[in-house]
Amino acid sequence: MIFMNADKLPHYPRFFFLISAILMPLVVFLPLWRIELDAPQYPEGLELRIHADDIKGNVDIINGLNHYIGMKTLHKEDFIEFTILPYAIIGFAILFFIGFLVNKRPMFYTIFMAFVTFGLISMADFWKWEYDYGHHLDPKAAIQIPGMSYQPPFIGFKQLLNFGAYSMPDTGGWIFIGVGLMLFAAVCRVWYSAEKLVKKTFLLLLIPLSAMTFSCQIPVKEIQLGRDHCYSCKMGISDLKFAVVILTNKGRSLTFDDVKCMKNYINSAPNGADVKEIYVSDFTGNHALTPVKNAYFFSSTYLISPMQGNVAAFSQLADLKNLAKSLPGEQITWESLHP
Numbered sequence: 001m002i003f004m005n006a007d008k009l010p011h012y013p014r015f016f017f018l019i020s021a022i023l024m025p026l027v028v029f030l031p032l033w034r035i036e037l038d039a040p041q042y043p044e045g046l047e048l049r050i051h052a053d054d055i056k057g058n059v060d061i062i063n064g065l066n067h068y069i070g071m072k073t074l075h076k077e078d079f080i081e082f083t084i085l086p087y088a089i090i091g092f093a094i095l096f097f098i099g100f101l102v103n104k105r106p107m108f109y110t111i112f113m114a115f116v117t118f119g120l121i122s123m124a125d126f127w128k129w130e131y132d133y134g135h136h137l138d139p140k141a142a143i144q145i146p147g148m149s150y151q152p153p154f155i156g157f158k159q160l161l162n163f164g165a166y167s168m169p170d171t172g173g174w175i176f177i178g179v180g181l182m183l184f185a186a187v188c189r190v191w192y193s194a195e196k197l198v199k200k201t202f203l204l205l206l207i208p209l210s211a212m213t214f215s216c217q218i219p220v221k222e223i224q225l226g227r228d229h230c231y232s233c234k235m236g237i238s239d240l241k242f243a244v245v246i247l248t249n250k251g252r253s254l255t256f257d258d259v260k261c262m263k264n265y266i267n268s269a270p271n272g273a274d275v276k277e278i279y280v281s282d283f284t285g286n287h288a289l290t291p292v293k294n295a296y297f298f299s300s301t302y303l304i305s306p307m308q309g310n311v312a313a314f315s316q317l318a319d320l321k322n323l324a325k326s327l328p329g330e331q332i333t334w335e336s337l338h339p
Helices: 011-029 059-069 081-102 105-135 171-191 194-216 259-268 317-326
Strands: 033-039 042-050 055-057 156-160 163-169 244-247 253-256 277-281 289-291 296-299 311-314 330-332
Touching: 011 081, 011 105, 011 171, 042 059, 055 059, 081 105, 105 171, 163 171, 244 259, 253 259, 296 317, 311 317
Parallel strands: none
Antiparallel strands: 033 042, 033 163, 042 055, 156 163, 244 253, 244 277, 277 289, 296 311, 296 330
């Protein structure tokens, strides 16, 4: 009787229920999440696409590679989640439609909280799977590195040996997140009066969206001398003064021992290089990485960089001018260096 006597939902929250009921079945057929692996020996990359009922992509190749480091092989039969998830997703689609028909606030709150709980449990279960997958290794594996684990990132980028692992929601996952945000906006609409809806809903939505944006921003990785290698010529980084780093759109840091090697990589990429930002090492001081748009460049045949690019970068113009007083050469722009 409580549903019959409760206030009806405003128009827009009820409409969001109907949209959610239509969208949720698509999640069953579309990939929820994807994990991409990038390494020099696989220029086209490898990927796992996680669906509600299966794992697709380069599963066999990745299983073969993981065998050497003792990681478990992936088989959909080993995951009970693939049996439960499709029914749970369709179940929520039905609940959303029932909520649209019943049009009562208590049912709306109940379904919303159940959906949020389901989402949190799913994320926790996914993180636990990644943890077990990356930490529980075969002690008899051919390749063993003491203290090393291979847990893929939950979201964003992580370097795993010579592989860069990139993890993000896929189409189905974004639909799932979009449904959650729509329902959250509907909650705001039910809680607050129409006069306050625009301002307060915007502020409440801004908090989780800002947190998601911040969590997805991955800083450039500092160069580790003696450990990192040039992505182009494969030689070890031997001199930080001339090093260059490309930050890709996927969040991976590609190191180069010289501007020349970086240019060779960009010019030889068959489908165009994936470049979000380029950083150069400051020739002076602690060789901090500086975005090229904020750097000053000096070219001289007397610099003798590792691959004879012979270009030094500076974060301060005064440092460049001090070097120019003692070394023949000229100040150049980034545009002339890398048109």
